[in-house]
Amino acid sequence: MRFGLTTPVVTLVPRSHAAWEATAGPEELRRIAVAADRFGYDFVSCSEHVGIPTAVAAVRGGRYYEPAATLGFIAAITQRVRLLTHVIVLPYHHPLAVAKRYGTLDRLSGGRVILGVGVGSLAPEFELLGIDFAGRGPRYEDALRALRAALGGRQPSYRGDYYEFGEFIIDPCAVQPRVPIWLGGRSARSLRRALELGDGWDPFGLGLEQLGALLDRARRWPQWAARQEQFDVVLTPEEPLSLDDAGAVRQTIAAYARIGATAMTLRFHHRSLDHLLELLEKFATSIMPEFAR
Secondary structure (H helix, E strand, O other), X not given: OEEEEOOOOOEEOOOOOOHHHHHOOHHHHHHHHHHHHHHOOOEEEEOOOOOOOHHHHHHHOOEEOOHHHHHHHHHHHOOOOEEEEEEEEHHHOOXXXXXXXXXHHHHHOOOOEEEEEEXXXXXXXXXXXXXXXXXXXXXXXXXXXXXHHHOXXXXXXXXXXXXXXXXXXXXXXXXXXXXXXXXXXXXHHHHXXXXXXXXXXXXXXXXXXXXXXXXXXXXXXXXXXXXXXOOEEEEOOOOOEOOOOHHHHHHHHHHHHHOOOOEEEEOEOOOOHHXXXXXXXXXXXXXXXXXXX
């Protein structure tokens, strides 16, 4: 099991963030990233929304740092922790723009990018950006194929239903031979897409029982049997972990391991930045070694 963080400060989702995060900024983010790097967490994450309609901000929150800029900042102050987009809305971008942006980050960071992508679900944001919402699914799948063709290649070529390119130089490009692509979502369809077109599934908004049932079904699919490369199942507990009860935390992690998690994205109940940093160290030294691989 590998453990990463839903990075505090960079998003403010109601009922999920601590009060101190509302006024926090680069210095607090720096201390969190450096601590995650020092204590052996596998990745830190940053999500994407360009604009949140005021009518849904009470549910989705209104703060979303831009992922490439944020993860570039973190890359410059860390040595080993990986940089996860969790997730970028792929239909908002041309695949070559994504390959260039995050290929550059991969090169600057020494090969630490994990590209988390999603199809998107916020129709007013699509409308704001002038992108078709109803037809996003087929375009998303073609973009995934184009992105795989483009990542890591200085002269990539691809021809699909929506995207076609060739005879262009994309430099710099990613240094990893295969940049991991994790697909978000919360449906059986998102898991099928991840098995066919990605390197991992990074769902949101599903409980342990729902995840277990879906993964159990998926193991009987031909797409699961056909996998040749490593496939990551990256799961997030429904509630932040409370290290006041270390036994319960161990039970939670073990439960996710039993249904097939290869990595977990963690949040912790905390009161302040200093308290969070204490918890990051406590988890890393007392619980992480029991499950790490």
